[in-house]
Amino acid sequence: MGQSVRMPLRVAAELSHGVCFGTPWGISLDGLLASVLWHRRKAAAAGRGEVLTYDPLAMPEDLELPLARCDLGQPWHWMCTFAHTVPATPHPEPRMRSSRTDHADLQRLAPSVPSTVSDSRGHYRKRLIPAVATVTPTVTWRAVGDPEKITELLAEVTEIGKYRTSGEGRVTAWTIEPAPGDDVWSAGHEHHPGVLGRSVPMPCVAGHPDIAHGGRSRTAVRAPYAHPSRHAIAAYLPVPDEAQR
Ligand SMILES: [Zn+2]
Structure with missing residues (x-):
């Protein structure tokens, strides 16, 4: 990348009615930005008549994100947090979704399908799937990066989290604001100081023995x-938002 601007930032998404995450913490800002770049690449490839696919067995390329990098540990990570959903309602809200096996699709997939596939019994029965939503008007991130480039990428993100096609995680507005008074290390690692x-x-928090965290585990950074x-063997996990209410 040519000129790179890297400053502490605060990013916020206004939500219309909450968001579903598959983990006890929110989605990463670097993942969101990378998804926009990846979709653009796919669209460009489609324009050339090519199909771009993600190969999980190949070593993934790092897309050039408008964020600073933290090289304190291995693997390195982008200077940005996961989504923070505090304040929110004290309890997550279960929302039920129903799922029904598409019988016509089964016929297309399998050479022989029994004459009746039961909706009420067996492996292909109709089911209700709970989706746990966090009800919050705003989701926030902190980062160190280029506010203009981040604004331009996030403009394409209209919903976040899981079950987006069911209407969850709808974003009504994005705000990306420079926070020149914020400490750079903190903006890339903490929801708020501490x-x-x-x-x-591990080395990222070596100088911060009192930091509140969510335990340690092998996890991606x-x-x-x-x-x-992208996994670190004994990574420190973020504090789940649930634990902060
Ligand atoms: Zn770090």
Whole structure:
């Protein structure tokens, strides 16, 4: 990247009616930004008549995100937090979704399908799936990066979290504001001073023995978070938002 601007930032998404996350903490800002770049790449490839696919067995390339990097530990990570949903209602809200096996689709997938597939019994029965939503008017992140480039990327993000196609996580507005008074290390690691806001390799918090965290585990520290190459063996986990209410 040519000129790079890197300053402490606060990012906020206004939500219309809450958001579902699959983890006890929110989604990472680097993952969101990388998803926008990846979709743009896919669209550009489609324009050339090519199909771009993600190969989980290959070593993923790091997309050039408008964020600073933290090289204190291995693997390195982007200087940004996971989504913070405090304040929110004290309890998450269960929202039921129903799922029904598409019988016509089964016919297309399998060479032989029994004459009746029961909706009420067996492996392919109709089911109700609980989706746990955090009801909060705003989700916030902290980061160290380029506010203009981040604003431009996030403009394409209209919903966040899980079950987006069911209407969860709808974003009505984004605000990306420079926070020149914020400490740079803190903006890349903490929800607010003293509270770890992302997964980090051990050396990141070596100078902060009193930081509140969510325990230690093998976990990923940068996008793509599902890939084993992004895992740190004994990473510190963020404090779950639930524990802060
Ligand atoms: Zn770090």
